[in-house]
Amino acid sequence: MSSTLAGILFIASLLLALALCYKPLGDYMYRVYTGTRHLAVERVIYRLVGVKPDSEQSWGVYARSVLAFSALSLLFLYALQRLQSHLFLSLGMAPVEPALAWNTAVSFVTNTNWQAYSGESTMGHVVQTAGLAVQNFVSAAVGVAVAIALVRGFARKKSDTLGNFWVDLVRGTLRILLPIAFVAAVLLVAGGAIQTFADHSAWTTLTGGEQTFTPAAAASQEAIKDLGTNGGGIFNANSAHPFENPTSWTNLLEIFLLTVIASCMPRTFGRMVGDNRQGYAIVSVMAIIAIISMVVTNWSELSANGTVPQAIGQAMEGRESRFGVSNSGLFATATTLTSTGAVDSFHDSYTAVGGGMLIFNMLLGEVAPGGVGSGLYGMLVLAVITVFVAGLMVGRTPEYLGKKIGAREIKLASAYFLVMPVLVLVGTGLAMATSNGRTAMLNSGPHGLSEVLYAYTSASNNNGSAFAGLSVNTPFFNTTLGLCMLFGRFVPIVLVLALAGSLAGQGPVPASAGTLPTYRPQFVGMLVGVTVILVALTFLPALALGPLAEGLL
Amino acid sequence: MERMPSWIRQHVAGLRAVLVLTVVTGVIYPLVATGVAQTLFNDRANGSLIEKNGTVVGSALLGQSFTDADGNPNRTYFQSRPSAAGDGYDPMSTSASNLGPEDVIDTLPVPGAEDEGRQSLLTQVCARSKAVGELEGVSGARPYCTPDGVGAVLKVFPDRAVSVNQACPATPFIASYQGLKVECAQPGEDYAAGRTVPVRGSAGTPAVPADAVTASGSGLDPHISVAYAELQAPRVARERGMPVEQVRALIGEHTTGRALGYMGEPVVNVLELNLALDES
């Protein structure tokens, strides 16, 4: 079979798998978040946590619960890293340095999982499983909870409340993430991923060298790292490491895991607002953007654009031979279109256009399909903005899903839309205006600029992947990137919840022939257009001086 | 609980939730997963270790260097890909090179200075290609590479051109560029003002495969391409005094095809192949 055909089949099998899951998983999530029954174990948890699961929260209370939970997660994870040497199963690792511990805690709580640390030499078993992996679960569950709250805003009529955060958090973790992660973990072990709490061991290689075995509960953590669109690897090499991603089929499994929940969320959304067509429209937008992005990246990588790839003859630098160029390209596309940031190949060595596309994927706000939860709410905010402009063109004041998009709604949506570009551009500008940017670059010229742009894009969008050549373990980068992660995560979340509250309070406007239908290809096309054009307009100057300049040398 | 202000109540609930969920997802989940993994797939869960004569010599999933203490290839073994993990295949320091597609200009070492300079990705590729070519007795030529194994890159000034990766007294890979005389590069001199022009040259499809001249993502890539294995077969056979057909057969035995016929690329596990050579 030719490589091209194999690559196409690889992509097709991913799309097919996602399509097959769309209904069952989407419907299942719908039942999880709308059901009234609590499992026995959930009741126990609610009692331990001390919350009443049947009480409803207003958007403000919901938001404060999210923030309180995240703040305490942050402190807990920070403390765990700092106390590492006192913990058992720590593999003899020293306490994590304060700045790095802070950056890592922020990064995992915000679902960014930016890896400023090198896992195999910094984190012991307990910090990995009871610290980092726990945040892999709960930060993902927080994202889904916020998305569900927004959908409730659309679905509810004249309601003051958006549900109960604690219930959404617990259900998402227990009923969705845990079971899928468990099955995936076992599959990964079957493929060769390691899963052990043993200690380091060493051996002498065939030619007399020394190699150390780096033990880890890799499979269990890899599963949730992908499923929760987190991305922080156990090892520095992340999903390129053979212990995390041993074979070509585990590679497909991991790509599937990091896209599956976000891809099925639109179904849940459609069910909750009582119109499955709305879900199909949203998922179509996601699919169109994803496929275009995939094609562009793979085209550029497979044609090995650029001087060095041309010298090599194949863009193999930074790729594992078992994955090859095209499968790696799909992983890279998927990880940047979701908020994952796991990598099975190293983006810094991608071709200019391919790497630029990865940056662009994140700049889209990671909405195709996006992070778990964050992808859906990001896309819905874009839909609100699209509806606002398009809705006017049908001669009505704009409405989406029966809710009027008035001054308050557009204020919140605009603010949401502002946050990420401001963080990315101001961060990049600041790094480049001071000497910090230039000294941290590994590569020179426009590629160096791309490294800095990538870093702030990744942090502000809570992605976590990197043009890893950039030396970011400095006070300047640890601080500014940490702030980008925090603001990039929680400001939008609060705005989304405020928007949800505002929408929930409205009574519905019934649809008529004069209402803009938001389920037709026409609207899908508009939403794709608005998303891509607004982002392109915002970031073209920066992209022109980075990836475009490099690609068009 | 009920009498506390609501914001404190929320933080208390938050703390409790963190602790409870840590137990569920951070203790119970990994322990159960480990239990199942160790029971069902004991070997794989523990790293797919490979023994030779009862001693562990490596993992089927981790690549190794087959070089001597000075880094020279052991000619009786198949060679792995270049590695950016530590000093090469160091599992404690996994890494890729992270060098970009236009990293083409070296910082030449100034004789006598502390700084050892820095090789660009292009020069690394060219140098590896040249070395592999020499080892396997084929041409190491590649596009954008000079015959002496560095990146063929000019800095063009209005009055002259400099082959920046070729330290004097080397002979520039071309004598003139668009009528300008091409000079060799003086280490330490700043050529930034010149226009960068990589020169493709006349090399066609290289004899040395791509994976032989590039570092992998993990730095631990246990595999090489079938093409690279085939390239090494005659040399290994010669060194070991084995018929080359037998070596080729062993390559075939240790080649993993694409999963289900379409996932990934066909690859050869180098450690397993070399072990098989030792055993035969």
Added chain:
Amino acid sequence: MSTQVLEAPSPKKNGPVSGGLLDPKQMIRSLPDALRKLNPVTLWRNPVMFIVEIGAVFTTVLAIVDPSLFAWAIVVWLWLTVIFANLAEAVAEGRGKAQAATLRAAKRDTTARRLTRRAPDEWEVVGATELRQDDVVVVEAGEVIPGDGDVIEGIASVDESAITGESAPVIRESGGDRSAVTGGTKVLSDRIVVKITQKPGESFVDRMIALVEGANRQKTPNEIALNILLAALTIIFLIATATMQPLAIYSKSINPGVPDSLALTADGVTGIVMVSLIVCLIPTTIGALLSAIGIAGMDRLVQRNVLAMSGRAVEAAGDVSTLLLDKTGTITLGNRQAAEFVPVDGITEAELAEAAQVSSLADETPEGRSIVVFAKERYGLREREIHGAEWVPFTAQTRMSGVNLGGREVRKGAATAVMKWVRDAGGHPTDEIGHIVDGVSASGGTPLVVAEKGRVLGVIHLKDVVKQGMRERFDEMRRMGIRTVMITGDNPLTAKAIADEAGVDDFLAEATPEDKLALIRKEQEGGRLVAMTGDGTNDAPALAQSDVGVAMNTGTSAAKEAGNMVDLDSNPTKLIEIVEIGKQLLITRGALTTFSIANDIAKYFAIIPAMFAAVYPGLDALNIMRLSSPQSAILSAVIFNALIIVALIPLALRGVRYRPSSASKLLSRNLYVYGLGGIVAPFAGIKIIDIVIQFLPGMS
């Protein structure tokens, strides 16, 4: 007094909404106003243009410090951009101003004869502005009514042309639904006593002046929302360009061999070019035209003789999903007409027709006239002058009218009344007549029984006549997603027959004001917006409750107070046009916003390569328009950005063409024209400008 402004565009019936014409002279006339608006204190209200003005000032300083032809060219066009934006608003306001001036003239110098409470018929002369609520004034023929109020005594013909532009006088009388008079109108005959209902300074004319001038124009909810979006986009582009500077400095520094260019130096992108880029990217087109669109929308209503008391109501009109229409006068012609003569056994149709005609000769009601005409047309019976006849007029007691002609007595009227008259005269009407009457009623008609002394002759079938073209109109509404409900006092049977004939979606029969109010509330509970018209005092609660309540100018003050629009023509069909104008207003906003944003793509393709191709020659690939030089590329983009504002002023004032159709079709069309057009047009426009200006000095 001149009324030419008011008369100019007469409302077109049953056609798509069109706007007024744009007179180029109007632009020139508005220029001084446009310049006055450069005052930053006023311009501050428009953040997008305010930023352009700051940019213009900044570049002016730069051009003075370091003059070049290119710099000055940019400076001039940046100022022109602001002026063009101001011009758009000034032109829109200018139309209203002329009208306001006319109205003011009507208001000025009016005096009033106010009745004192001391003695009957004793009055004092006061200025119109001194009148308070509940003052009572006397107005006689030739005098101008000093303020808004209700006629409490007398009847008069009034010339309301100052307000309505309609030269035919109207009748105003005490009691009933024609009692309201408006200040500034003129009594032509008779004498009326008017009780003032307005507060000082809040008269109809005052409000009208404020409205047409747009001086105290409040931004409407949707306009506020759109402004927020535009502000957000402006901030994004400001940040995108500001943060580009360190990136540009870095790019320049790593290419030390590249000489400084006009756009890029070691200090980054030059100020002039930076400002040009910002101005080109921020949504200046829609920012410049947004307020003109709003003013023009109100103006279009005024041209159709509708006064909207708030912009909010105009927006709401676009959203209306239920239209309540009174049957009489809106769906049907104001009155019923004779459609058939149904004789009883033994009487010929001609005999019946003759009797009916005779009985109606003196009947001046429209129904009576229609009987005479129908008899003439159908049976060739000519109108006759009859002498010695004694006319028996209709009264509420007798409920019939007729004529006594010598010994012959003919009556026509309600069945029960006429039958009783026949029986009283000794006649014995058969059951047959009852069947005929029921039959006519069942078909939605009104039966009038015709009788001579002692015997019934037959029945005149009076029928409601649905106006022409109504069915098509309602079909259109349905396509727009608007439900039409007919309101009538008729019985359900009659109502249904007319509703079916007219093609409305629903009807409310035997409607009381309470029923109407309940219906509106019910619709609104389902989230629908309701529009209705009304004129009577008993309509006031429903008018107040509805989202778009259009009061007829002929109606009572209470009705006019309750509604949020007043139709000076008192034409209930106008509601449909109001909805269309509301939609058109919103579409124009959306279309120009889309156009404005779509424009940015081409501008990037012009400016990015102009700025950076020097350091990264590869970026010249983005110069797909092949503009001749960086200078001309940047200047062309700036000029296009300014000229497009002027080019779109007529569209902003006229509104985007609106054809009633489904939302999907509308969107497709507008996306195609303003979205795709917005992407393509500037590519062509900038290229053409570049071709022209490349020969200017300083452009290479």
